Amino acid sequence: MFSAIYVEREVRDHPRTLAILDRYRELPLIECERYGEIFNRKAQNFRMQKDSQALILAHKHGRKVLPAPGGHGFGASPSHYFSHMLNCIYDCRYCFLQGMYRSAHCVLFVNFEDFADMIAQAISAGPPGQMFHSGYDCDSLALEPASGFARFFVPFFAQHPQAMLELRTKSTQIASLLQMKPVPNCIVAMSFTTEAAAQRWERDLPSVSKRIAALGRLQDAGWPIALRFEPLLPETEPQEYAELFERIFARLDAARVHSASTGVFRMPAGYFRKVLRLYPDEPLLARETRNENGIVSFRQRDEEAWLGELESSLFRHIDPASHYRCTN
Amino acid sequence: MHETTHETTHETMNKSARGTTRESVNGAVNLVVAHRPEAAPLLDWFDLTESRPRGRFRCYQGGDGIALTISGTGAHNAAAAVRHLHERQPEAHRAWLNVGIAGHRGEPLGTGLLINRIEHRRSGERHWPPVPRLGLPGSSLVSVDKPETEYPEDAAYDMEAAGFFAEASRLIASDLVYVFKIVSDNRASPLAELDLRRVPELIRLREREIRAIVEHLRQRCARFASCHTMPDEYPLLLGKCHFSATRKAMLAGLCRRGRALGMQQRLHTLAKQRFRDAGALLQAAEAALAAPAQAREAATGETGEGPR
Numbered sequence: 001m002f003s004a005i006y007v008e009r010e011v012r013d014h015p016r017t018l019a020i021l022d023r024y025r026e027l028p029l030i031e032c033e034r035y036g037e038i039f040n041r042k043a044q045n046f047r048m049q050k051d052s053q054a055l056i057l058a059h060k061h062g063r064k065v066l067p068a069p070g071g072h073g074f075g076a077s078p079s080h081y082f083s084h085m086l087n088c089i090y091d092c093r094y095c096f097l098q099g100m101y102r103s104a105h106c107v108l109f110v111n112f113e114d115f116a117d118m119i120a121q122a123i124s125a126g127p128p129g130q131m132f133h134s135g136y137d138c139d140s141l142a143l144e145p146a147s148g149f150a151r152f153f154v155p156f157f158a159q160h161p162q163a164m165l166e167l168r169t170k171s172t173q174i175a176s177l178l179q180m181k182p183v184p185n186c187i188v189a190m191s192f193t194t195e196a197a198a199q200r201w202e203r204d205l206p207s208v209s210k211r212i213a214a215l216g217r218l219q220d221a222g223w224p225i226a227l228r229f230e231p232l233l234p235e236t237e238p239q240e241y242a243e244l245f246e247r248i249f250a251r252l253d254a255a256r257v258h259s260a261s262t263g264v265f266r267m268p269a270g271y272f273r274k275v276l277r278l279y280p281d282e283p284l285l286a287r288e289t290r291n292e293n294g295i296v297s298f299r300q301r302d303e304e305a306w307l308g309e310l311e312s313s314l315f316r317h318i319d320p321a322s323h324y325r326c327t328n
Numbered sequence: 329m330h331e332t333t334h335e336t337t338h339e340t341m342n343k344s345a346r347g348t349t350r351e352s353v354n355g356a357v358n359l360v361v362a363h364r365p366e367a368a369p370l371l372d373w374f375d376l377t378e379s380r381p382r383g384r385f386r387c388y389q390g391g392d393g394i395a396l397t398i399s400g401t402g403a404h405n406a407a408a409a410v411r412h413l414h415e416r417q418p419e420a421h422r423a424w425l426n427v428g429i430a431g432h433r434g435e436p437l438g439t440g441l442l443i444n445r446i447e448h449r450r451s452g453e454r455h456w457p458p459v460p461r462l463g464l465p466g467s468s469l470v471s472v473d474k475p476e477t478e479y480p481e482d483a484a485y486d487m488e489a490a491g492f493f494a495e496a497s498r499l500i501a502s503d504l505v506y507v508f509k510i511v512s513d514n515r516a517s518p519l520a521e522l523d524l525r526r527v528p529e530l531i532r533l534r535e536r537e538i539r540a541i542v543e544h545l546r547q548r549c550a551r552f553a554s555c556h557t558m559p560d561e562y563p564l565l566l567g568k569c570h571f572s573a574t575r576k577a578m579l580a581g582l583c584r585r586g587r588a589l590g591m592q593q594r595l596h597t598l599a600k601q602r603f604r605d606a607g608a609l610l611q612a613a614e615a616a617l618a619a620p621a622q623a624r625e626a627a628t629g630e631t632g633e634g635p636r
């Protein structure tokens with residue numbers, strides 16, 4: 001999967017590092033002082049690096065829990081996000097990480113305990129019901145067999161039932177969750193685009209069918225699950241979404257779905273410009289866009305009607321009260 | 329490497345001998361070596377001939393998008409040779425590869441090492457060459473100013489890679505800049521005993537690996553070049569009016585968009601029309617690339633080939 005592993009000297013002997021190095025014994029191991037000297041250097045090409053992605057094991061310094069951007073998430077309680085990982089092993093053409101980072105390498109911060117301390121502080125300082133999102137700068141579960149992220153954080157949140165954890169993913173790496181007892185305040189939120197969009201714009205990802213199957217197994221085991229239809233891509237007929245919803249709710253018990261969200265493609269203009277420079281030959285990105293207050297989205301004729309029709313077909317399956325439109 | 333004979337000559341490239349079409353298709357690679365004995369096998373394998381008139385550094389060119397320069401000893405010379413070769417080539421996307429001999433305390437003579445970390449001992453600067461999946465042994469490397477005979481670290485030692493890498497990655501994404509070293513001396517067989525006549529033989533030992541790296545770089549560079557080269561319609565449209573720098577960039581963006589959307593024919597049609605000025609041309613190009621139905625009306629005489 002990876003071409004090499006870079007390790008910060010500081011975490012060279014961390015137990016989590018040692019376990020990961022043991023797993024990837026055959027890969028070249030390269031020591032560095034700080035992950036930034038590899039990850040943040042100039043003259044890198046994200047697109048080319050995707051073909052030989054490396055894993056960087058590092059220590060996260062500074063702030064580890066941040067307020068989630070407005071419009072991200074469900075309900076009125078404060079939302080936070082924390083990033084134990086930067087970047088993703090998957091390759092979705094619409095992903096904003098391509099525009100956010102110079103490097104396509106994945107950085108995994110191994111000091112989970114420090115994240116947990118800061119989350120505990122935020123929980124005790126805030127009201128009950130706060131939401132913590134883990135899949136903002138990465139996919140929460142894609143690297144689970146190596147990182148043990150859920151194995152660590154789910155039990156942690158089990159001890160803090162007054163807060164919620166959202167594991168946002170497109171991955172089917174659910175073995176560690178299935179080995180645990182379901183935790184009511186840990187929600188697995190699976191993202192979907194339509195079958196055609198997934199085949200066209202998502203590389204190296206589990207198929208839509210496999211994602212539905214994984215979510216079904218989690219629900220059967222008693223895990224709270226959620227559905228994320230983000231980003232909604234242009235020129236997708238509402239009928240295609242209606243078919244996707246049919247497939248999903250043929251397998252899942254809609255009444256036990258924690259929430260479902262929809263959200264059109266949106267990307268900060270600076271990131272979009274960078275992604276466009278990386279993929280000047282990409283039809284998806286060449287579509288007509290509009291820029292509103294520095295946020296780029298695709299032009300979609302009659303967007304409100306299109307969204308309305310699409311959401312109505314979703315509401316044939318779920319209670320509209322469990323739906324939110326993501327606007328960030 | 330380590331110092332052998334100082335071989336900096338004064339040559340320039342023969343620009344007219346080089347074509348870019350083939351390079352764009354196959355990917356172009358520039359090789360940089362320190363000395364003539366390291367160059368000899370490469371000139372032979374890639375069928376490279378010297379470019380004239382000569383400049384400060386000897387340069388060689390093949391018909392297949394491969395070029396080579398001989399830098400002489402040291403990081404400073406390596407950087408200057410990269411600049412020299414670059415300035416004498418027509419604009420194109422090119423990968424860079426530094427091939428040469430190096431010392432290593434423990435690796436056997438003749439071992440080929442794909443360098444994944446470069447430290448310039450004097451400045452402390454570090455560079456991180458890519459690690460492709462080529463199954464080659466990797467190593468870190470220290471670039472030193474004087475030949476290293478103690479090999480204090482578990483690393484290769486040379487005198488050029490830091491200068492080479494720093495300069496080449498100013499010209500192209502560092503993901504297209506590689507360093508490959510062949511062990512010429514170690515603790516058991518120190519540098520003082522190195523017979524320079526053996527250097528070509530050491531390089532030849534790693535022919536398979538060097539060819540594999542060059543081929544890999546050619547493919548990588550070709551993929552990069554094919555999506556970043558401007559569509560053919562761009563110069564045609566550019567020649568029709570006077571464009572300010574901003575409008576030129578807008579036209580470039582529209583041409584790329586047209587290609588990505590499979591609508592190059594629409595731009596081609598526009599290139600046959602006359603326009604009052606660059607603004608009018610840009611407006612027409614935007615309309616042509618708008619929604620398919622509108623575009624059919626805007627761009628005359630074509631069939632509406634937009635993607636669905």
Ligand code: SF4
Nearest residue numbers: 088090091092095138
């Ligand atoms: S799965 Fe999510 S994080 Fe990963 S590439 Fe796709 S959009 Fe980006």
